Amino acid sequence: MYKQDAFAGGEVPAVPGTVPQRSRLRNFLARPRVRAILREPLTHFLLFGILIFLVAHGIEARSKRYTIDVGPADVTRIVNSFEQQYGSEPDPVQIRTMIDNYIREEIYLREGLALGLDKNDEIVRRRVAQKYDFLQQDMAVPREPAEAQLRGFYASHRADFKLPERRSFDQVYFSIDQRGEDAARSLAEIALAKLDRGEKAAGDEFPGPPVVSNLSQEEANRLFGGDSFAPHVFKAPQGRWTGPLRSGFGWHLVRVSQIEPSRARSFDEARGDVRLAWIEADRQARNRVAYDELRRRYTINGADRP
Structure with missing residues (x-):
């Protein structure tokens, strides 16, 4: 016995002792009890109902797949996000543009998910886990x-x-923006020598307060920046000029005037x-x-x- 190979276009021998699938189905449907059930109107009704359900479910799923709802809550969230980022309310044109961008993003997201672009993507995995x-x-x-x-x-x-321990200090500042890195440091070293001799020394105008009062080390680090400025200030002896110390602004000479212990x-x-x-x-x-x-x-x- 031979059966047609649907792909190769030739014939291949059937396996001995087996019954083709079509023959099994034909034999099952030919049973008197099965034929009687299939003739029942209730069976027709159930099969027709299942068919309608499957078609309706497919249509509904497709409808949801291509439906994007932009409600008042979405608009409020978009407007709030703009206000938090820019500190002002968006005008109607900006709101319309942001809504269009939101719709575009949602469309691209759905199309990307349909193509499986979220699979095996480390950035997507991390973002979903964080969310x-x-x-x-x-x-x-x-x-x-x-x-x-x-x-x-x-x-x-x-x-x-x-x-925390708090310190107050005076400072003489030399700007790297105005003088350059090397020149600012050299001038700070010259000024330190003058101060050590009891002479006066002038620097540049500091963008913050010239006399700093009652700062913790953490606050000093935030105010002055740099990796080493605040730690050096909080190790400096009281009443003596120290430096030059590098901050995020330039070079400083510092004299601690007051220490409030932790x-x-x-x-x-x-x-x-x-x-x-x-x-x-x-x-x-x-x-x-x-x-x-x-x-x-x-x-x-x-x-x-x-």
């Missing part, structure tokens, strides 16, 4: 700590609530900061628990870890 992480964190409603919890947290993290705060002084720190620690702990519960749903293969 889920943010969503999970937003779902965790902050809890208010009890008094005993606050005091216990303060006792175990007392060092975190110390007041000190521990009492619980009552630090209560507000203790509460915020407890809420953040509690949020992180609950996020870890949520992740552990989520991970237990998965079987991880090939991730041998100590």
Whole structure:
């Protein structure tokens, strides 16, 4: 016995002892009980209903695939994003342009997903994971700590609530924008020698305050920039000119005039900061628990870890 090969156009021998699929189906439909069921009007009704459902489902899916709803909430979100970025309200033309851009982005996204462009893309994977992480964190409603919890947290993290050392200092500044790197440093070294002899020395006008008062090291780092300026200021001796020190602006000579040592705060002084720190620690702990519960749903293969 031979059967036609639909692809090659030739004939191939059938496997002995097997019944072709068409023959099996024909034999099944020829059974009296099956033929009786197929003649029933109810069967016709059910088959027709299934056909209508499949067609309607396909049409609905296609309709949703090519439908983009831009509602008031979407417009509000677009406008708010513009205001946060530029600090002003967009005009009607800008709003229309942003809505058109949103629609274009949504169309490109759907077409890209339909082509599977999101598969095996490290950037897309990371962005989706980050978005889920943010969503999970937003779902965790902050809890208010009890008094005993606050005091216990303060006792175990007392060092975190110390007041930092603060310093005030005078400065003579030399701008690298006006003079260049090498010239500004050389002038600072000459000025330091004068100051050490008790003479006066003038520099350039600093864009910030000439006399800096009561700054912590972190605040000094934010104000002056650079990697080494603030650490050197907070190691400098009091009452003596030191430098030249490089900041994000140029070269400085610094004389520390006042030092307020770091000190521990009492619980009552630090209560507000203790509460915020407890809420953040509690949020992180609950996020870890949520992740552990989520991970237990998965079987991880090939991730041998100590």
